[in-house]
Amino acid sequence: xxxxxxxxxxxxxxxxxxxLLECGQDMSHETMYWYRQDPGLGLQLIxxxxxxxxxxEGDIPKGYRVSRKKREHFSLILDSAKTNQTSVYFxxxxxxxxxxxxxxxxxxxxxxx
Amino acid sequence: AQSVTQPDARVTVSEGASLQLRCKYxxxxxxxxxxxxxxxxxxLQLLLKYYPGDPVVQGVNxxxxxxxxxxxxxxxxxxxxxxxxxxxxxxxxxPTGGYKVVFGSGxxxxxxx
Numbered sequence: 692x693x694x695x696x697x698x699x700x701x702x703x704x705x706x707x708x709x710x711l712l713e714c715g716q717d718m719s720h721e722t723m724y725w726y727r728q729d730p731g732l733g734l735q736l737i738x739x740x741x742x743x744x745x746x747x748e749g750d751i752p753k754g755y756r757v758s759r760k761k762r763e764h765f766s767l768i769l770d771s772a773k774t775n776q777t778s779v780y781f782x783x784x785x786x787x788x789x790x791x792x793x794x795x796x797x798x799x800x801x802x803x804x
Numbered sequence: 805a806q807s808v809t810q811p812d813a814r815v816t817v818s819e820g821a822s823l824q825l826r827c828k829y830x831x832x833x834x835x836x837x838x839x840x841x842x843x844x845x846x847x848l849q850l851l852l853k854y855y856p857g858d859p860v861v862q863g864v865n866x867x868x869x870x871x872x873x874x875x876x877x878x879x880x881x882x883x884x885x886x887x888x889x890x891x892x893x894x895x896x897x898x899p900t901g902g903y904k905v906v907f908g909s910g911x912x913x914x915x916x917x
Contacts, residue, residue, distance in 0.1 A: 695847075724905070726907075732909060733810075733908050733909040734848075734894070734907040735907075736905075739903060739904060741903070749904070781847060781848070783848075789898075789903070790836030790898050791903075792853050792905075793905055794850075795847035795848040795849070796847050797846060798845075798847050
């Protein structure tokens with residue numbers, strides 16, 4: 692069953708704490724994404740990964756970094772989280788062919804207090 | 805740069821009535837286009853996708869969309885709306901030759917009895 696799994700689903704952190712969001716997929720998709728979703732803004736691309744250790748900044752990478760050491764796993768890290776990073780974060784994966792529609796996880800709802 | 809505009813933040817339709825959700829894209833060339841649906845507290849699910857070819861694309865649950873190069877549009881339609889269609893709908897574009905997928909800000913569909 693094709694699935695993108697995100698952990699945790701809900702997370703509350705204090706400003707200045709480090710945050711680790713994890714994403715896994717069982718389809719061996721080469722391409723993986725991290726987006727954040729805010730009301731009225733749709734989804735904004737944070738990072739895209741083309742394969743292990745092959746990552747590229749998206750439209751809003753500032754304040755975030757990523758790690759991809761295995762094809763099935765893609766992490767989003769917030770070093771010293773800020774209150775304006777409160778959002779819903781979505782991970783997605785797709786085949787590397789042009790124009791493939793990403794398959795999304797259920798999201799992680801992060802609150803930074 | 806590519807972009808997607810969904811001009812209607814909210815649309816209300818009576819159950820059983822027809823539906824059109826608007827999407828305009830900005831891209832030089834013919835892109836790949838997608839419509840996704842997001843139910844409350846869930847991730848995005850693919851409704852349908854357009855690859856260069858037949859301008860009318862059929863999706864799941866009776867949805868279809870029509871691509872128009874002259875109007876730079878990719879509107880979503882459904883002949884008869886059901887209460888279960890109450891959700892947020894996102895239009896997205898991916899350039900030919902690339903992997904980046906850009907999303908619109910979404911349209912919230914409300915279904916009245």
